[in-house]
Amino acid sequence: MKNFAQLIKTLDTSNKTNVKVEALTEYFRHASDKDKVWTIAILSHRRPPRPVNTTLLRQWASELANIPLWLFEDSYHIVGDLAETIALVIPTTENQSDKSLSEYVEEMIMLKTKTEQEKREYLHQNWLALNYYERFVFTKLITGSFRIGVSQKLMTRALARVTEMDEDILAHKLMGDWDPQRITFQKLVLDEKPADMLSKPYPFYLAYALEGDVQDLGNPDEWSAEHKWDGIRSQTILRNGQMYVWSRGEELVTDKYPEFQSFLNVIPDGTVIDGEILPWVEGSVGSFNDLQTRIGRKTVSPALLKKVPVIIKAYDLLEWKGKDIRELPYEKRRELLEGMIEGVKDFNLPLQLSERISFETWEDALREKERAREVRSEGLMFKRKDSPYLVGRKKGDWWKWKLDPYSIDAVLTYAMRGSGRRANLFTDYTFALWQDNENGEKELVTFAKAYSGLTDKEFRMVDDFIKKNTLERFGPVRSVTPKLVFEIGFEGIALSGRHKSGVATRFPRILRWRTDKTIEEANTIDDLKALIPR
Structure with missing residues (x-):
């Protein structure tokens, strides 16, 4: 696990392709075959199933950190990532673990069938046996939300260096329906078996x-x-x-x-x-x-x-x-x-x-x-x-x-804190459009959520407005005085009985902040429906 955690740290903290490929190459040169297979699986999104739900993870981490759950939850909202929050709040000890990545993953798979008490004891024991970054990676694997800034192409390039195989052949081998629990590195990467290629697609x-x-x-x-x-x-x-x-x-x-x-x-x-x-x-x-x-x-x-x-x-x-x-x-x-x-x-x-x-x-x-x-x-x-x-x-x-995206002018009505580097700012927004209610009065009806499209400066300005104009709090969500108008873009639109507005939009994002418009000038639900292709 130590070597895998160090690899992930390097991949996560560098934006240079050569650095990432070199780190992957060195890792694959020295890792055991079992660890190689699980690393390939994890980096190509074949993660083991989550053995513990996040509610229990938060509860057990706050117990081990000896802090009240509300304080853990507040910390989580600020940090924006559960695994990172757990890694930060649990104290580091002198304990160390020499277990490999594959040993940890196999234990996590078996953990799914254990009792809650057994799961709690396992997590407490291992959280205390790992340093900060190892604990972060371990918890990422437990949550099943392991995403890292490396493409399969870079991983394939590193494997090609180690195995001296053609990159295209390797890319083909790594596609398909293979199970990291049952396949060996020899069979997955090194062996040439025509029967194994029967169902395999080509890299797109x-x-x-x-x-x-x-x-x-x-x-x-x-x-x-x-x-x-x-x-x-x-x-x-x-x-x-x-x-x-x-x-x-x-x-x-x-x-x-x-x-x-x-x-x-x-x-x-x-x-x-x-x-x-x-x-x-x-x-x-x-x-x-x-x-x-x-x-x-x-x-x-x-x-x-x-x-x-x-x-x-x-x-x-x-x-x-x-x-x-x-x-x-x-x-x-x-x-x-x-x-x-x-x-x-x-x-x-x-x-x-x-x-x-x-x-x-x-x-x-x-x-x-x-x-x-x-x-x-x-x-x-x-x-x-x-x-x-x-x-x-x-x-x-x-x-x-x-095509240029569809667009509509909408009013900001709700906000949540973002994640990662924006965890201390309100950057996840809900937008609404006007609609006449049964009494013939105009009201704002939510239709989409968006969290991208503004500059860092604009996000800070909107965050300042939200904090000064909060109407109500619903856990991490704040309702906001309707005053700001934004142009929202989206790729697709269709009628939907699952949405309050009656319309579903695809890939909504903020195109620009309409500081030149008042909320009375925002569009209506009827304007939105008029965009639906006939």
Whole structure:
């Protein structure tokens, strides 16, 4: 655990890529194989299940620190991170632990079945046996909220240095459905077993956002364009008579989309399709809100299948007839994809081609982008015609040109403290819009929460206003005198029976502080609903 905690400290305190890769490389050179596997798992978000709920963690930490629970809770609100608060309030002792990372993780897994008293004793014993940063990392693992500033790409680069294996091959090996409790480092990384690759997806190729002038891309003839669909990025794999569907988040979601079983025995074996899972409601692309009714469901009922059917909009072919074709130029891969879809069109599969957009000038492309919301897309994708399918996010060949966000002027009504470096400021806000109540009087109705978009100076100014204009306190939440107006941007919008406003917005954030507007000039719920695509 000491070495792993030191690794995490280095990764967490540096923003230099070379420093992070070097730290990972040295760690993987000297760690045991078991610790290597668990480190790979933890850094790729395969964390063990949380064995203790946070209510008990807070209670037991305050007991060990010999402070009242209210003081612990106040400290937690200021610090903004539970594991860091626990690491700070529990006194450091002369005790030390030589247990490895894998020993700790295996104990945490077993802890889930223990009694509350056994869990309490285990935590007290280990909190006192670790120094501050070790205790912080240990508690992060217990809470299951372990996030650290390192990409899988950097971890793969470090492993490539240690094993002298190709980075792309390693990236492929680390994807898929493997269990850190049951797999060895030899089998996960070093062994070559074709059968193990049967269900594995390829690492996704990711586009950069186009922020400058689209004409900077050069000659339009060198580029292919299509709509950027707002669904779930996926790879659909057909190998050896089996089908697998993977999301971009490396989650195997085959059972969530039983419609795609119809691909078997129709689409040729040895095919991997890169595309977007989209809701297909009444013969057209639905909203992301429609798709959310199926995301996270343990079982998909026949009624839900009928209410929100889905399709795949296919835009690339990565494997064809058992051969990896990612090195082929994009134009050639598209030609094969279009031929494949044409060959199965009579089978009425839930599979459609993401059509390429014909444009001769960048002005033509702009006109198509401006009608993107009509077809339920977020904008356009540009792909260089001669580009191979690469790994991860690479600049140069794939660009996404997104629409400007929807926006609305809203009133700040509630606030909470932020987290991390903003834990001492009120930076998490709730916003409201005007609506006529049953008596015909105007009232503010909440519709969205946002916590990003202001400068540090602006956050401090708003924080000062909140502290001076608090109306009521509800635990960590404060209601605020309605006076400040902000322009709120968001990517998507749909009707929703789960929200008081009747509307759900996607990815809301603050675009600017409208110091030029009074609250009477803020928008209404009807204005918000008018933005919903028809």
